[in-house]
Amino acid sequence: DGGITQSPKYLFRKEGQNVTLSCEQNLNHDAMYWYRQDPGQGLRLIYYSQIVNDFQKGDIAEGYSVSREKKESFPLTVTSAQKNPTAFYLCASSPTGRSYEQYFGPGTRLTVT
């Protein structure tokens, strides 16, 4: 089955700790994206990558970091610098040149206390 996997579904961390969210896709897509969703709000773009070893900041990149060492993987690290890390995080991917065709993963709900 082709698709996007995000693990775990729920993640709990103590304040001050960095945490890495996993995103893997087997759709052979070049572009990948990370979005954040807060209650009562739409999704906001954190980072995106159009190709391996390259990525760009989205609207709310502060306090986050990413890497893109493999085409299939785009992990997101939520650092201790992120003031309000508790949120629902969604990963997506799209074929090259077709960013309007984004496929979304199931999401990871991160709770930091």
Added chain:
Amino acid sequence: AQKVTQAQTEISVVEKEDVTLDCVYETRDTTYYLFWYKQPPSGELVFLIRRNSFDEQNEISGRYSWNFQKSTSSFNFTITASQVVDSAVYFCALSRNPNTGNQFYFGTGTSLTVIP
């Protein structure tokens, strides 16, 4: 700048009623794409429809229908004969021409509750 507005935060209807979810967008692009997604309590985004800016033809898919009007920058979504399974948060989104930008712009969502 791109912007999507979903003015209805929450809607409740009784089962079998029709309901329309409103979406108004802003963009100066001539080529763009509009979307509707459903987000059930599980959180996963379920793709419902994509329209490009050159196709204003309305679409019907079962109990779902979409009304795209460029003159009013609206892309409204109607559910006919609503069912309890339709209860979810619905997002309208806009995407630019891939040559211009890769980002999706989401509205804040409309939470629909269908009461049995």
